[in-house]
Amino acid sequence: MVNPPLGFVVNANNDPVGNTLDNDPLNQLRPRGEIFYLNYTYDFGFRAGRLTELIREALASGDRKISLDEARRFQGDVMQLEGRRFVPHILAAYEAAKAADAPPELAQLAQDPRIQEAIKFLRSWSFNTPTGLPRGFDYNDTATGFDVPTEKEIQDSIATTIFNVWASRFVRDTIDATLEAISSQLPKPGTQFAVKALLHLLDNFAQNQGIGKSGLNFFPLAAEGLTPEQNHDLLILRSLKEALDLLAGDPFAPAFNRLTNLQDYRWGKLHRVTFKHVLSGPFNIPPAAEFEEYPNGIPTDGRARRRRRLELRPRLRCERLHLRRRPGTADGGRGDAPRPAGLGGDPRRGERPP
Numbered sequence: 001m002v003n004p005p006l007g008f009v010v011n012a013n014n015d016p017v018g019n020t021l022d023n024d025p026l027n028q029l030r031p032r033g034e035i036f037y038l039n040y041t042y043d044f045g046f047r048a049g050r051l052t053e054l055i056r057e058a059l060a061s062g063d064r065k066i067s068l069d070e071a072r073r074f075q076g077d078v079m080q081l082e083g084r085r086f087v088p089h090i091l092a093a094y095e096a097a098k099a100a101d102a103p104p105e106l107a108q109l110a111q112d113p114r115i116q117e118a119i120k121f122l123r124s125w126s127f128n129t130p131t132g133l134p135r136g137f138d139y140n141d142t143a144t145g146f147d148v149p150t151e152k153e154i155q156d157s158i159a160t161t162i163f164n165v166w167a168s169r170f171v172r173d174t175i176d177a178t179l180e181a182i183s184s185q186l187p188k189p190g191t192q193f194a195v196k197a198l199l200h201l202l203d204n205f206a207q208n209q210g211i212g213k214s215g216l217n218f219f220p221l222a223a224e225g226l227t228p229e230q231n232h233d234l235l236i237l238r239s240l241k242e243a244l245d246l247l248a249g250d251p252f253a254p255a256f257n258r259l260t261n262l263q264d265y266r267w268g269k270l271h272r273v274t275f276k277h278v279l280s281g282p283f284n285i286p287p288a289a290e291f292e293e294y295p296n297g298i299p300t301d302g303r304a305r306r307r308r309r310l311e312l313r314p315r316l317r318c319e320r321l322h323l324r325r326r327p328g329t330a331d332g333g334r335g336d337a338p339r340p341a342g343l344g345g346d347p348r349r350g351e352r353p354p
Contacts, residue, residue, distance in 0.1 A: 170198065
């Protein structure tokens with residue numbers, strides 16, 4: 001590529017030309033009529049999208065250069081762009097449920113005080129994903145110094161928890177439920193495929209009404225007598241209610257102790273990381289490296305990548321959510337590399353380059 005129009009190139013394992021955005025990698029043609037196929041799967045594309053935003057903002061002001069400090073800030077950015085795409089659908093479903101002519105099933109959900117409060121958090125969410133904890137590791141924190149979370153960070157933290165558990169339930173109530181109705185033996189798509197599929201179905205609901213390329217309706221009927229649009233709204237809000245029930249129940253008791261107050265649902269209580277050592281036990285971090293105060297994993301900012309595990313294995317405290325930054329070096333500093341050298345704790349792997 002020579003002199004790209006933007007003046008820079010972003011690569012984050014994303015779709016380089018956007019030919020999988022509609023979930024059909026075979027429907028674009030080359031100039032001479034051949035199928036323009038590159039691959040059937042890439043990363044979400046949200047990381048590349050966010051990097052593009054950040055670089056554009058940096059180049060639009062000042063000396064039109066990117067400093068090392070700005071690059072560090074880019075590395076530490078934890079905005080959850082899929083939230084930006086999904087939340088408008090949740091808010092629209094809630095507004096439809098409040099309408100005077102809404103069916104009883106929808107109206108009842110709109111009158112639920114917990115759903116009303118959850119909607120307030122989602123409506124004000126900046127899509128940042130902080131821990132919301134005084135001793136949680138957010139971007140600017142180190143092992144020797146923590147910033148007290150602001151009220152906005154706490155609110156964003158709660159919204160992050162609500163959204164990610166809702167996303168887990170919504171995948172189950174749509175894609176998983178549709179496939180299981182055919183056969184319990186059918187494999188379920190991974191997180192990336194499920195998120196892409198749902199975004200495509202939601203964004204094009206007016207045209208396809210939840211029916212995918214396969215001819216399957218991935219918005220199974222939630223109640224009799226509903227229009228496709230009402231059924232769409234009911235599935236979204238019912239998944240939100242299920243998420244709130246889960247957060248207050250036994251599955252998430254290790255994180256939230258069965259509390260029903262949404263103010264307690266700080267993301268750092270759920271989103272934790274453990275760096276596994278080949279010898280396990282006391283060699284894991286934590287408790288090694290003077291992290292004894294975090295027996296259940298180190299609370300960290302960032303988005304969840306394996307949402308089904310939020311529900312299936314909450315006792316693991318999301319310790320395998322692919323944290324890409326180390327929580328702190330021996331001197332309390334932060335790492336600049338996504339996977340710093342020599343931090344694996346596995347002598348069979350050797351030193352990893354920075």
